[in-house]
Amino acid sequence: MTGLSSPVRVRAALESLQLKLNGEPAAANTVKRKETVFTNVLRFAIERELLVTLPTAKGDWETPEADDEVDFRFVPGPRLSRRTITATGDQGHRGRHLRAFFGCLYYAAARPAEATALTLSDCTLPKTGWGGLLLSKSTPRVGSAWTNTGESFDSRGLKRRARNATRSVPIPPVLVRMLRDHIEEFDVAEDGRLFRASRGGHLLSKEYGEIWQAARLAVLSEAEATSPLAAKPCSLRHAGVSLWLTSGVAPAEAARRAGHSTAVLFRFYAKVIHGSQKRSNEQIERTLMDADS
Known part of the structure; x- marks a missing residue:
């Protein structure tokens, strides 16, 4: 643990999280999950007084951005x-x-x-x-x-x-x-x-x-x-949430039913929600035009 006081060793450990066992790059979500586990281990070491401060705070390494948005090309209709x-x-x-x-x-x-x-x-x-x-x-x-x-x-x-x-x-x-x-x-x-x-x-x-x-x-x-x-079977879940959104279910209610936060729903289903908003805008525009006629 004392070796982790060195920023060089910490960076080497963090960079290793970006690779699979076969040396190929790991997915961003996998890297993010492993980095969280690694940081939790370090925090536990601080609680046990094996480390004084969190070593990862000494460097400028950042977890790769994860693309959480669902790829709807492969979600069944x-x-x-x-x-x-x-x-x-x-x-x-x-x-x-x-x-x-x-x-x-x-x-x-x-x-x-x-x-x-x-x-x-x-x-x-x-x-x-x-x-x-x-x-x-x-x-x-x-x-x-x-x-x-x-x-x-x-x-x-x-x-x-x-x-x-x-x-x-x-x-x-x-x-x-x-x-x-x-x-x-x-x-x-x-x-x-x-x-x-x-x-x-x-x-x-x-x-x-x-x-x-x-x-x-x-x-x-x-x-x-x-x-x-x-x-995968979980593609049915993506299809189900997409069905709700395209059917006009409010994003907040769709998020509640799916067990998501609204923020996560907007991140995962951005394209579907954007399409629903476009239809809503068109409906509002038609109503305004009817009121002016």
């Missing part, structure tokens, strides 16, 4: 989203079991780790009309070495929220029917979870990722399949 979700149900028994899971990612814009934690008590599923989901947990996969239970996933609160925070999301009739059909065919796990692994345990990203890739190949052309179009 409403028709492709529906076709791919339908195709997941055509992938045998496992596909049928996970069809409603993918529906939650699109129609409720749930994060995959939020959907895997969804229980029956979290759902309001009327026979007709709109229903709702009350999201309260997230179960990301972190590896068994990093959990107290020895499981490969961790049970947490919602992302960037207090542990006991919840988020209510209205869901359209199509998802209500999808979830009701899922429960009727597959029931729920002993703890109430709607979606589970083939052997009954926690649903892991590898399992639903394989189903998604099979469905994706079934609906995309050969050229589309080699592109990043709908490459």
Whole structure:
């Protein structure tokens, strides 16, 4: 730790964060995440009186700017989203079991780790009309070495929220029917979870990722399949938020439903929001012209 008192060594450590293990440049978001971890280690060293001051403050190194905006060239539109979700149900028994899971990612814009934690008590599923989901947990996969239970996933609160925070999301009739059909065919796990692994345990990203890739190949052309179009299940979440915004949902409400801050929503979905603002401006202009006529 005393070696980190040298700005030269600190800069070498920071610059190494910009590379993958194979020596290739890492993504800006990856560098930013690693830099945060490195800084937290240094702050802990100060608490333990192993360092006097934060060494990174002595240099002028800055974390690379991250481009957080979603690339909408590769986000599936409403028709492709529906076709791919339908195709997941055509992938045998496992596909049928996970069809409603993918529906939650699109129609409720749930994060995959939020959907895997969804229980029956979290759902309001009327026979007709709109229903709702009350999201309260997230179960990301972190590896068994990093959990107290020895499981490969961790049970947490919602992302960037207090542990006991919840988020209510209205869901359209199509998802209500999808979830009701899922429960009727597959029931729920002993703890109430709607979606589970083939052997009954926690649903892991590898399992639903394989189903998604099979469905994706079934609906995309050969050229589309080699592109990043709908490459990962989380692209359904981007598609869902985009659907809300293009349908006229206010950005603040879309952010609330998606579990974003408004600032993050504007950063991620700038192009969609800009398009919505243009339509709003045109509507205001028409109203003003009608008033003058």
